[in-house]
Amino acid sequence: MDIKIPNSWDDISIGQYIELRPVLAAEMSDIERLIHILAVILRQPTQEVKKIKLKNVKEINKEMSFLWKEELPTELQNIFQIDDQWFEIVLDARELNAGQYMSVSTKLKDVDSDPNVIYSIIHNILASISYPIIENKGKYERQEIDSSYFSDTSKLFYEKLPVSIAYPLGVFFCNLSQDLMPIIQGYSKRKLTKANSIMEEVQKDISKDGDGL
Numbered sequence: 001m002d003i004k005i006p007n008s009w010d011d012i013s014i015g016q017y018i019e020l021r022p023v024l025a026a027e028m029s030d031i032e033r034l035i036h037i038l039a040v041i042l043r044q045p046t047q048e049v050k051k052i053k054l055k056n057v058k059e060i061n062k063e064m065s066f067l068w069k070e071e072l073p074t075e076l077q078n079i080f081q082i083d084d085q086w087f088e089i090v091l092d093a094r095e096l097n098a099g100q101y102m103s104v105s106t107k108l109k110d111v112d113s114d115p116n117v118i119y120s121i122i123h124n125i126l127a128s129i130s131y132p133i134i135e136n137k138g139k140y141e142r143q144e145i146d147s148s149y150f151s152d153t154s155k156l157f158y159e160k161l162p163v164s165i166a167y168p169l170g171v172f173f174c175n176l177s178q179d180l181m182p183i184i185q186g187y188s189k190r191k192l193t194k195a196n197s198i199m200e201e202v203q204k205d206i207s208k209d210g211d212g213l
Helices: 014-025 030-042 054-063 098-108 115-128 149-160 163-211
Strands: 079-082 085-089 130-136 139-142
Touching: 014 030, 014 115, 014 149, 014 163, 030 054, 079 149, 085 139, 098 115, 115 130, 115 149, 115 163
Parallel strands: none
Antiparallel strands: 079 085, 085 130, 130 139
């Protein structure tokens, strides 16, 4: 079995982190936990992982000790490269278009009651408020996006965006959701109030028409 072992959070993708979270939090023996971790990292069933020789397991355990010994990074980085493409995550809500704003607002609704939710959807959130960018004369320029951009980018982030970049952004948006929710709720309340006013006017008009018959 070809084994490529990660040795820092830079080597763990969002997708792997999402799958590793329940493993790291579960009550199990060290060797059992390592087997499940390797199953996620190597994309192999646990039965295959168990075939690895014990001496190799000890070496692997030492290399991957950062998973339980090192804190996740906290430095916010909103411009990054995956393969040959550079991306920018929009951190200022005023720079989002209406579609992006409503998309991220909808995704953040459940985060207020359960902050852990964000770590299972962070690739979707980041994709919805990201732009592909190119460098031009020392400055980054946002590129136009097509209809398939969101789904393609969400999948790319899940598979290849390091959690060392994604985690600080997740914390940022988790905190942001606490500020956004009153705005979203106020917006929804205003829409409901306007709708009720319209209905009242319609009812009045119907009543007047009825009186005239």
